[in-house]
Amino acid sequence: MPTVFKYDKGIKFLKKPENLTLIADPTTAKAANNCDAAFISHAHTDHSIAFPNEGIKVFATKIASELYEKLTSRKAKNTHFVEYDKSLKIEDIEVEFIQAGHLLGAAQIIFYFEDITVCYTGDLSTVDMISVPKATIPKEDIDILIIEATYGKSDLFFESRETIKISVLNWIAENLQKNRIPVINIGHLGGAQELIAFLNEMLSVDIYCDDRTSEINKIYKREGTNLQWNSFDILNDEEFKEKNSICLLPRAAKELPEFLKDHKTSRSIVTGQASRFAFSNFEQAFPFSMHANCNELLEHIKAINPKNVYTLYGFDSELSAIVRQKMKIPSRPLKLAKKKFTLEEFL
Ligand SMILES: [Zn+2]
Numbered sequence: 583m584p585t586v587f588k589y590d591k592g593i594k595f596l597k598k599p600e601n602l603t604l605i606a607d608p609t610t611a612k613a614a615n616n617c618d619a620a621f622i623s624h625a626h627t628d629h630s631i632a633f634p635n636e637g638i639k640v641f642a643t644k645i646a647s648e649l650y651e652k653l654t655s656r657k658a659k660n661t662h663f664v665e666y667d668k669s670l671k672i673e674d675i676e677v678e679f680i681q682a683g684h685l686l687g688a689a690q691i692i693f694y695f696e697d698i699t700v701c702y703t704g705d706l707s708t709v710d711m712i713s714v715p716k717a718t719i720p721k722e723d724i725d726i727l728i729i730e731a732t733y734g735k736s737d738l739f740f741e742s743r744e745t746i747k748i749s750v751l752n753w754i755a756e757n758l759q760k761n762r763i764p765v766i767n768i769g770h771l772g773g774a775q776e777l778i779a780f781l782n783e784m785l786s787v788d789i790y791c792d793d794r795t796s797e798i799n800k801i802y803k804r805e806g807t808n809l810q811w812n813s814f815d816i817l818n819d820e821e822f823k824e825k826n827s828i829c830l831l832p833r834a835a836k837e838l839p840e841f842l843k844d845h846k847t848s849r850s851i852v853t854g855q856a857s858r859f860a861f862s863n864f865e866q867a868f869p870f871s872m873h874a875n876c877n878e879l880l881e882h883i884k885a886i887n888p889k890n891v892y893t894l895y896g897f898d899s900e901l902s903a904i905v906r907q908k909m910k911i912p913s914r915p916l917k918l919a920k921k922k923f924t925l926e927e928f929l
C-alpha cells in the first residue's frame with residue numbers, strides 16, 4: 583500500500599498497512615490527537631499549536647520549543663528535540679530536519695517513506711540574513727515537495743532586503759534629526775531580531791523593545807546574534823532618554839506605551855504584508871519579510887527538482903500555476919487535494 587497524505591488541519595501522512603499516522607504543523611490542538619507523532623517546523627503560532635499537547639509525541643528543534651514558550655508564555659510538553667541534519671526514526675520511517683532560514687530553529691522536514699520521499703518546507707527564507715542562515719537543499723532526491731506560498735505570486739513587488747533595510751535606516755535618521763522618536767511595529771519573532779541586528783551594525787542608538795520581544799532577543803543573543811537593546815522594563819528604574827532612541831512595538835500594537843505619550847513620535851511598520859496592503863495608519867510601511875518571495879521560492883524548487891510540488895499557505899494556487907506552466911512540474915495546492923489523497927489520483 584502506498585503512503586498517502588492530505589491536508590487536514592495540518593499535513594497528515596498515513597502509512598499502510600500499519601495505519602501509522604504522522605502530522606506536520608497541525609493547526610488545531612485536536613488535529614494531532616489521534617496521530618502517532620506530530621512535527622513542528624517552527625515557533626510561529628500558526629505552526630506550533632501542538633507544543634502544549636500532552637497526549638502526543640512532538641518533534642521539533644530545541645530552539646523552536648524555547649521560542650514558542652517565550653512567544654506564548656505556554657509550556658511545550660512531551661517534546662523530543664531534533665537536531666538539524668541528524669535523522670531519527672518513527673517506527674521504520676526516517677525523518678530529518680534541515681535548515682529553513684526564516685527563524686532560528688526553523689526546519690524543513692524530510693520524511694523518507696518506503697515508497698516516497700517528502701520534503702515539507704514550513705516557512706522558508708533562502709538568503710542568508712544576519713540573524714539566521716538560509717535554507718539548505720536536501721541532499722537526497724525528493725519525490726514530493728510541499729512548499730509554503732505566503733508570497734508565491736509573481737507580481738508582488740519586493741525590493742532587495744538590503745534596499746528595504748536602508749530605507750528603514752533613512753526613515754529613522756530623518757526622524758531622529760527632527761527630534762521625533764521613530765516607533766516601528768514589527769513581528770516579535772524573526773523580523774524584530776533581524777532589524778535590531780541590522781540597526782546595531784549601522785547606528786549608534788538605543789533600541790527599546792516590549793518585554794516579550796526582549797525575551798526572544800535573549801535566545802537569539804545566546805545563539806550568537808549580536809543584539810543590543812533595552813527592554814521596556816528598564817524604564818521602571820531609569821528615565822527614558824529621548825535622544826537617539828528608537829522604539830519597537832509588536833506588529834498589531836495600536837497604542838503607544840505610556841512612556842512615549844508625552845514625546846513626539848513617528849510611526850512605521852515593517853512587514854512583508856506591506857507588499858500587499860497600504861497600512862495607511864502608518865507614515866511608512868516597509869515590505870521587509872523573513873519569507874522567501876516568489877522568485878526565491880521558484881529557485882528553491884528548481885534546486886530541489888522534485889517530481890511533484892504541492893503548495894500551501896498564502897498564494898498557493900498562484901504559485902502552483904507558475905510551477906506547472908513555467909517549470910513543467912506537476913503541481914497543485916495541497917488544500918485542493920483534500921478529498922483525494924495523492925497527486926496521481928488528483929490530476
Ligand atoms: Zn513563520
Ligand SMILES: [Zn+2]
Pocket residue numbers: 626628629705
Ligand atoms: Zn507561517
